[in-house]
Structures are given as C-alpha cells and as structure tokens.
Amino acid sequence: MGKVQHYQVEENDIGKRLDLFLTEAADYSRSQIQKLITDGLATINGNTVKAGYKVRVGDLVRLEIPGQEKVVVKPEKIPLEIYYEDSDLMVINKPRGMVVHPGAGHYSGTLVNALLYYTGDLSRVNGEMRPGIVHRLDKDTSGLLMVAKNDAAHVCLAKQLKDRSASRIYLALAHGEVKDARGVIDAPIGRDPKNRQKMAVVYKGSRQAVTNYQVQGRYQGYTYLRLKLETGRTHQIRVHLAFIGHPVVGDPKYGPAKPHFHLSGQFLHATTIGFKHPRTAAHMEFTAPLPDELAAILAGLVTG
Numbered sequence: 271m272g273k274v275q276h277y278q279v280e281e282n283d284i285g286k287r288l289d290l291f292l293t294e295a296a297d298y299s300r301s302q303i304q305k306l307i308t309d310g311l312a313t314i315n316g317n318t319v320k321a322g323y324k325v326r327v328g329d330l331v332r333l334e335i336p337g338q339e340k341v342v343v344k345p346e347k348i349p350l351e352i353y354y355e356d357s358d359l360m361v362i363n364k365p366r367g368m369v370v371h372p373g374a375g376h377y378s379g380t381l382v383n384a385l386l387y388y389t390g391d392l393s394r395v396n397g398e399m400r401p402g403i404v405h406r407l408d409k410d411t412s413g414l415l416m417v418a419k420n421d422a423a424h425v426c427l428a429k430q431l432k433d434r435s436a437s438r439i440y441l442a443l444a445h446g447e448v449k450d451a452r453g454v455i456d457a458p459i460g461r462d463p464k465n466r467q468k469m470a471v472v473y474k475g476s477r478q479a480v481t482n483y484q485v486q487g488r489y490q491g492y493t494y495l496r497l498k499l500e501t502g503r504t505h506q507i508r509v510h511l512a513f514i515g516h517p518v519v520g521d522p523k524y525g526p527a528k529p530h531f532h533l534s535g536q537f538l539h540a541t542t543i544g545f546k547h548p549r550t551a552a553h554m555e556f557t558a559p560l561p562d563e564l565a566a567i568l569a570g571l572v573t574g
Contacts, residue, residue: 273337279329288312289321292333299466306333343372343399345387348379353414353556357391358423358549360402363414363558366535370406370415372399385417392417393424404428405502410520410535412561413440414543426548431502439542440497440507441486441560443568444516445525448493452484455510459503468523469505471513479503481510489571492519508536531567539564 277295286294289307293300306312307321311334314323325331351363362381369376372383385392385402392402395418402417404427418424430436460476462468471479480500487494493516497507508524511517517525520533531537544555560568 273335275333275335277331277333279325279327279331281327283325284327285324287321288314288319288323288325288331291325292331293466294463295331296333297461297466306335311336341372341377341399343377343382343386343401346378346383347387348384350381350384350388353558354554358419358547359427360385360417360419361414361543361556362417364407364412364540366410366412366561366563369409371403389419391419393419393421395421395424395428405431407540408505408508408536408538411440411538411540412558412564413540414556414558415540416543416545418548423548427545430545434500435546437542437544437555438499438502438540440499441539441541442495442497442507442511443519443537443564444493444495444511445519446491446493446516447488447574448483448485448495448514448516450485452482455479455481455483455514457510457513459506459509469503469509471509477501477503479506479510481507487568488574490574492571492574494568507538533563533567537564537567 275296279291283291289300289304292303292312296303304321310318313332314329352360353363354361364370364381369380372380382401382403394401396403402419404416404418404424407413407415416427418427457471457479458473458476459469459479460472462470463472478501482498482500484496485493486496499506508518508521512524519525519530519537521536539560542555542557544553546552547554
C-alpha cells in the first residue's frame with residue numbers, strides 16, 4: 271500500500287521548480303521525484319503539472335508514493351564472525367562489503383540473511399526487514415556491532431546508544447595532516463540540501479553530532495585516527511572528517527574522487543564496543559583489530 275504526503279508552499283520557496291521543491295521537502299532523490307511527477311503522482315492544488323512548474327505561495331502539493339511489493343528476507347548460509355553470544359545478544363564482527371540489512375538493491379547477502387540462517391532468536395522491534403539489528407554500520411565499514419536476540423534486550427541496548435552510555439570507538443585513516451593531537455568535532459548533521467543522497471553539516475533540520483578524535487599515527491599525506499562517537503548520526507565520522515578538511519581515505523561519497531590504495535570503500539573500522547549487559551547489567555567490552563586489508567595499507571605507509 272502506498273502513502274500520500276502533503277506540503278504547503280511558503281514564501282521562502284517561491285519560484286522553485288516543483289521537482290526541486292519536493293526533493294528538498296521529501297526524502298527522495300531528484301530523479302525519483304521527477305519520475306513520480308512524470309507518472310502523474312505529484313499534483314498542485316489537485317492538478318497535474320510538469321517538473322519545471324514554479325511553485326507559488328499557498329500552493330498545496332500532493333505527492334503519492336506507490337506501495338512496494340512485500341519482500342521476503344530469506345535465511346542464507348553466510349559465515350559469521352561471532353565475538354560473543356548468549357541468550358540475549360550477540361556481538362558480530364562485520365566484514366567490509368557486507369550490507370547490514372536488506373534494502374533497495376540489497377535483498378540477499380546481508381548480515382540479516384546470515385543471522386536468520388544462524389538463529390531463529392532475533393528481536394522484532396525493528397520489523398521483519400531488520401530482525402535483531404540494534405544499530406548499523408555502512409556497507410564498507412568493518413567492525414563490531416550488537417545484535418539483540420529478544421525484544422527486551424533490544425530496547426535496553428538501544429536505550430544505551432540513545433543516552434550515550436554505550437561506547438563505540440573507530441579507527442580511520444584520514445587525508446592530510448590533522449594538526450591537533452586530539453580534539454572534538456561538534457557540528458550538527460542533516461540531509462545535504464544540495465544532494466539528498468548525502469549527509470552534511472547543516473544548521474537547519476539537523477541533529478546534534480559529536481565526535482572525539484585522537485591521533486594514533488602520522489604518515490606522509492595521511493593521519494591515523496582513533497574516534498569515539500558521542501552520538502550516532504548517519505555517516506557521522508565520514509561527514510565530520512570531511513567537514514574539517516580531512517576526509518576518510520577511500521570514501522566514495524565524501525572524499526576525493528580519485529581512488530586510493532585500490533580500496534573499495536572507506537578506511538573505517540569499528541574497533542571497540544562497550545555496553546551493559548541487558549540482563550545482568552555487567553559491563554562488557556569487545557575489541558576487533560583492523561582487517562588484514564586495512565592493516566597492510568597502514569604498514570606500507572611512510573611515517574611523517
């Protein structure tokens with residue numbers, strides 16, 4: 271079943287093209303919006319118009335999003351590197367290149383497919399497409415994440431992430447020389463108004479984002495960083511490091527267009543995760559070393 275969204279045009283939107291107005295207002299790419307308009311699924315005051323229509327104050331925009339066929343997520347026999355497991359949770363070391371949960375273009379080969387094959391005990395708080403998934407890592411970010419095996423554990427672990435009592439530490443190789451040995455990046459993150467497929471440091475429609483960093487090594491042209499998240503925004507580390515002029519090496523979205531070290535994706539690894547056990551309240555902490563591919567890159571650099 272589809273959904274319908276309504277938007278009222280205000281003074282600061284006067285003269286914008288309809289496709290641009292909807293791209294900024296709705297969480298879809300401009301090409302997706304243009305297709306919806308072409309298909310007659312966007313109307314102005316009840317009338318179909320073209321993508322280039324210039325919106326006016328008081329216009330009522332109706333956008334219809336067609337429903338999608340229900341996707342059945344199937345168990346798949348995919349190896350899992352399990353760092354810890356009990357009746358309430360698991361800690362998994364996700365490899366680079368693996369998508370966490372099914373979504374557009376990725377309905378197989380995900381961590382969820384692997385988890386469904388491994389166990390039938392997974393929380394359902396996040397629905398059928400994300401069983402057990404408390405938080406996520408980007409496809410090309412490796413490292414540790416928590417998986418909940420029941421709803422009570424899920425709620426408890428998610429609360430720890432929200433109130434910042436759970437700790438998450440990452441390792442990243444950044445472009446250039448990060449001047450200070452340690453620092454804090456406190457800059458709000460929201461959808462990039464110029465490209466809805468990206469996040470950015472913006473001060474309207476954004477949420478607080480805080481990243482602590484500490485230099486672990488200096489190399490010619492690069493800085494190796496240890497980063498601790500205080501918040502968990504989408505692409506937070508990648509956006510913050512790009513914001514200070516030191517994007518993550520290999521980042522295809524926020525870094526230089528030229529590939530580095532033949533990496534498919536960013537040099538970013540979730541190395542440590544700490545939390546209180548949802549049943550016993552005992553503090554637990556786990557650390558996973560850099561994947562061999564990233565460790566080899568680091569070993570080949572020349573110290574600065």
